[in-house]
Amino acid sequence: MNRTKPTTCIFLLFALLVGLFSAYEYGEDLSPCEEDKCFVEIHSDVPRCWIQDDNQNIDYMSPMDGGSHSIPNACRRSNIFGGDGYLVAYPSTGGLVLLRNPLAVDLQYLGLPNTHDTARSPDEDDDLATRMVQLGAPWWPNWYLYFRHSSRVDAGIFYDYHFPSKVDVAFPTTGGVWVANFTRDALRYRYEDKACQSWLPYAPDLWRVKMRYALTMDDKSETMKDLGGTFYTSVDEVPGLAKTVDEAVSLFEPFKQRLNHMEDDGYRRRFCTDDKDEDEDTRNEEPEKPRWGIGSLFNELR
Template sequence: MDVARYREPYLLHDPNTRTEFLPLSCKTTAYPSPGGIVLGYFSAVELAHLDLPRTKPTNRSSDPAEEDDLALRMLHLGAHWWPSWDLYALHQEWITDGVPYDFHFPPNVNVGYPSSGKGVWVFKFSADKQTWDEEDVRKPYLERRPDDWEGKIRMALTMDERCEVLKGFGATFYEKVEDCEDIAKTLQEGIQKGKRQEELLLKMEDMKYVDKWLSGSEKK
């Protein structure tokens, strides 16, 4: 754990940790056998859906099959695969500092599964803390997090209530989870999506590219 590298405590990470409770969510990490991590920030309802304790932190398993199983179930809840914690933390810190990322950083994907077992609700928004002015010719591919997001989503006590909150925010309903491109269906698919995102993130480490992109001369 690199204590000195990041200013924000929530960007520190113990590689033995499964869950860590933060003020608004529970940081949850799985360690799939192909490498990297699957990371999500979950509510109590989502922890219950994952069969994880909601009142005490837990550590990673020594069983690779158990890690793979949890990683896939987390991907089904909108979590993302990352090649390393450091890649995530570096770019998350820049986002916190106000650097706009738009499509370069994975979106926040929020998922709800009705208790009927039919379909899935999906609502996503940009990870950006800051974006362009309204008069700017360019527009972000996703809106930022709604101002009342935390206040409403944290009030849901069941997955059905969570679905209703997502619906209220304009979530998309899919009759089959296979129809939703934002949810990885297999662990390998989640890893491949993460690797494609990694290529975009590495571009953001090139200041010449960032300057061109922010000026509008560099396209997606």
């Protein structure tokens, strides 16, 4: 039996190499991303990038967990009806502003159709991005950073205040603004007895369902009122809600450090504990908890 081991190992190694090489071949209906002007630059070490079904598909090998992600075609304003549900604007300041699965009433407010995707007009990006951040849309430096961490949040890794929260905004015709702010963490954490509880609530069970049937901003406002939203007489009173893209960029700044922390396995184990014996220097590595997921920091909520 020992004589057959080298042969078996050689065969397995050969099979592995064949699998790796075949994995990075492009099919007839695929083309490398760099050949298409409609796709954005990837800021990472990506071994494979291809275009399929009007999206830019990338395979990450490192850092963190790798994985495959599909970036919307940058020649389209959205891929809500033919992709993963993103509405995206690329402001002239750089980066991107995105809404995932925007509501029909939000598309109406933004002056976009709610029945089909539209082509992107780059000269309209700044104006659209401004109106999107006023609806609670976050700004991100690039798709790479967003996907690296959003995929982990979606997979159930507990991020708490390290990831921008989900913000909903409604502007009733009577004036003022309704705002709701929810954690992006997986729903399963609602039912777990954790030492570190989430600093933001989870969306009510009926939130998404009721929001889906809002036809106007007044409908959306009434729903938010019924389900626990907060009313402000002026948008200027809302803490941590950007009114311009520049403000959204500034509000994202604290998350650069927090997201970087979350790439450290040791830190991820530490931040959600209540260990009184932990040394002072280690505790000081924790960033402060913000009032809003996309907002400024408030020491009293640490």
